Amino acid sequence: MSGKALAVGPACPVPAQDVERVQLGHGSGGKLSRQLLRDRFLPRFSNPALDLLGDGAVLPATGSSRLAMSTDTFVVRPLEFPGGNIGTLAVHGTLNDVAMMGARPMALSAGFVLEEGLPLDLLDRILDAMAEAARQAGVDLVAGDTKVVERGKADGLYISTTGLGLIADGFTPSPQAAEVGDVVLVSGPIGCHGVTILATRGDIGFEVETESDTASLHPLVERLRKSCGDAVHVLRDPTRGGVASALNEIAEASDIGVELDGIEKAVPAPVQGACEMLGLDPLYVANEGILVAFIAASAADQALAVLQGHPLGREARIIGRAVDRHPGMVVARTGLGGTRIVDLLPGAQLPRIC
Amino acid sequence: MKYLDEYRDPQLARTLVARIKEESSRPWVMMEVCGGQTHTIVRQGIGEALSGSVEMIHGPGCPVCVTPLEQIDRALHLASRPEVIFTSFGDMLRVPGSECDLQQIRARGGEVRVVYSPLDALELARNNPDREVVFFAVGFETTAPANAMAVWRARELGVENFSVLVSHVTVPPAMVAILESPDNRVQAFLAAGHVCTVMGWTEYLPLAERYRVPIVVTGFEPLDILEGILMAVRQLESGRYEVENQYVRSVTRQGNLPAQDLVSRVFHLVDRQWRGIGMIPSSGLGLREPFAAHDAERKFALEGITADEPSVCRAGDVLRGRIKPNECGAFGKACTPERPLGAPMVSSEGACAAYYNFKRFPAPDPRAADVAAARAL
Numbered sequence: 001m002s003g004k005a006l007a008v009g010p011a012c013p014v015p016a017q018d019v020e021r022v023q024l025g026h027g028s029g030g031k032l033s034r035q036l037l038r039d040r041f042l043p044r045f046s047n048p049a050l051d052l053l054g055d056g057a058v059l060p061a062t063g064s065s066r067l068a069m070s071t072d073t074f075v076v077r078p079l080e081f082p083g084g085n086i087g088t089l090a091v092h093g094t095l096n097d098v099a100m101m102g103a104r105p106m107a108l109s110a111g112f113v114l115e116e117g118l119p120l121d122l123l124d125r126i127l128d129a130m131a132e133a134a135r136q137a138g139v140d141l142v143a144g145d146t147k148v149v150e151r152g153k154a155d156g157l158y159i160s161t162t163g164l165g166l167i168a169d170g171f172t173p174s175p176q177a178a179e180v181g182d183v184v185l186v187s188g189p190i191g192c193h194g195v196t197i198l199a200t201r202g203d204i205g206f207e208v209e210t211e212s213d214t215a216s217l218h219p220l221v222e223r224l225r226k227s228c229g230d231a232v233h234v235l236r237d238p239t240r241g242g243v244a245s246a247l248n249e250i251a252e253a254s255d256i257g258v259e260l261d262g263i264e265k266a267v268p269a270p271v272q273g274a275c276e277m278l279g280l281d282p283l284y285v286a287n288e289g290i291l292v293a294f295i296a297a298s299a300a301d302q303a304l305a306v307l308q309g310h311p312l313g314r315e316a317r318i319i320g321r322a323v324d325r326h327p328g329m330v331v332a333r334t335g336l337g338g339t340r341i342v343d344l345l346p347g348a349q350l351p352r353i354c
Numbered sequence: 355m356k357y358l359d360e361y362r363d364p365q366l367a368r369t370l371v372a373r374i375k376e377e378s379s380r381p382w383v384m385m386e387v388c389g390g391q392t393h394t395i396v397r398q399g400i401g402e403a404l405s406g407s408v409e410m411i412h413g414p415g416c417p418v419c420v421t422p423l424e425q426i427d428r429a430l431h432l433a434s435r436p437e438v439i440f441t442s443f444g445d446m447l448r449v450p451g452s453e454c455d456l457q458q459i460r461a462r463g464g465e466v467r468v469v470y471s472p473l474d475a476l477e478l479a480r481n482n483p484d485r486e487v488v489f490f491a492v493g494f495e496t497t498a499p500a501n502a503m504a505v506w507r508a509r510e511l512g513v514e515n516f517s518v519l520v521s522h523v524t525v526p527p528a529m530v531a532i533l534e535s536p537d538n539r540v541q542a543f544l545a546a547g548h549v550c551t552v553m554g555w556t557e558y559l560p561l562a563e564r565y566r567v568p569i570v571v572t573g574f575e576p577l578d579i580l581e582g583i584l585m586a587v588r589q590l591e592s593g594r595y596e597v598e599n600q601y602v603r604s605v606t607r608q609g610n611l612p613a614q615d616l617v618s619r620v621f622h623l624v625d626r627q628w629r630g631i632g633m634i635p636s637s638g639l640g641l642r643e644p645f646a647a648h649d650a651e652r653k654f655a656l657e658g659i660t661a662d663e664p665s666v667c668r669a670g671d672v673l674r675g676r677i678k679p680n681e682c683g684a685f686g687k688a689c690t691p692e693r694p695l696g697a698p699m700v701s702s703e704g705a706c707a708a709y710y711n712f713k714r715f716p717a718p719d720p721r722a723a724d725v726a727a728a729r730a731l
Binding site for chain 2: 021022023024025031032272273276278279334335336337338339340341343
């Protein structure tokens, strides 16, 4: 390649792209989201707890105990869908982020932005679902706030929740802690939530027999902690951006490569079918009730067994391992024995699912 | 999953690879016409698996990729107009025009919506009588029938606020352009299965005959493609040049006659500019006179909008099969899926994006490949 061809400077025939406004792709969990975070948020708020970029932050408390804290905002459309509603998501999403830090969720706060005209019976259903989800998780909603905006300024309602949890001694999974040789597991089928949301919106023109997988994952974390302890290196719930984005973030944070083998077996037929029809890759579709775990190889069988022993983890499986080749990169083996890169998406695949 | 797994069986795939290698007495050069096939070939590592026996050149069959810059700029202009709701297939949203793309127009306040069918766009027009709804009608013969149907229905129902920005292209003229190019290396074609589902395959008979080139109508799953390649290799090895149909579960000799009929009532052949290739005579579809009221180019007087392609981008050479995407100086550096210079880097069906997404990682060391092969067997 001639050096000349690379001289893309002031004479570049395509002007630099407009980055002056937020695009939907900035919310996709892919490269644009990361860019937004790295360029605008982290430089302004940098601190040791935030900079680790886990699902939540770990904070010192009294003595040797530590707290985990996480926050998330929910803007899903439609507000109700098979398997749950925005309220279920708002509880599970944040509590799961706390659980991924190895913590037992303790308390939750919620902020509501309500749009003028929102039917109160719909609000009731959403609050009922939230209360039920919190009760099942054994967590109280201890603080909250409501604001109302004019009609047309919000899609019915938005919810922002913050969760707090207590970390048991000696259990410290973290995105930085993956090691070469680790086995990568998923606790359940991939892509159910995202595909359900798309189908429920009704703009894909066909029906899909899936339900959102939204669920509280702490029971699975607790089982892993008790049976595998320190062998649990990384836990992550692959929500926005899907399994592929979560794995990329872990590969980068831990400076290891990830090699996937047979991950397609974790994609249920209805999800695969919908993705084939729509030209989507299920690895980038959002999940709300599965976790990805990096486990020391010696404890992998044990981890798989305890996950499979719980209803949420019945379909848990091993999808790959951490390798020393291509650090920071995720690759998948193809049926022919070749490899392909599973990169972060440049922009939006599915706009606004969670 | 039924109807998919059957065509992705790794064991059968390896058998087909072995047979292709066995039966190739020398390296052959083939072109898969369609972007969907390119995607499978790159994603599944079929090129790697066949290296030394068959070289696959990626053809111009990605509609997003060959839509000329000029037409993208016209789309951007329309999408910026306050009275317009601009509708498009999702992939077109990220195609860079001269100054920006449709996503950026949307961020600036333009109303741009992704639809899965042109009939959804027509419905949108009926529900928004005070707005102008424009659909970006791109694609090969595969998408032409649905787009023709939308225009036909619009006229039938008198939906005056619905129009289409047409950038339709057809496959056979592009194959001729490639075959007639002085540096052509293509010895056989895998024709695009879905195009032939609509059009049948008789129009390829004169091409095979005149250029003495085997043409195999091929599907999109790994086993389809490997079988298509094997059929083409067998023709090359025995000196035949016929049109054969690998994709029999979808393609018939005559194709979909009602669809062809509708397309020919609504569209007629026009000269069309191909991004990266240039003007190909009678290679595109334009709206016939009775549908002029639904032609966005005329309705909004867009003829004045013209554009030149960026010179650093070698999309033309990629689309003609002269270079592999990673041989372009801008590949992966100045040009990435986040900041594409040329359209083939935009669509997931584009050859450059397929290379970027699946092939940047250097081939694993041979030891690892052996282990993988041993495990696979």
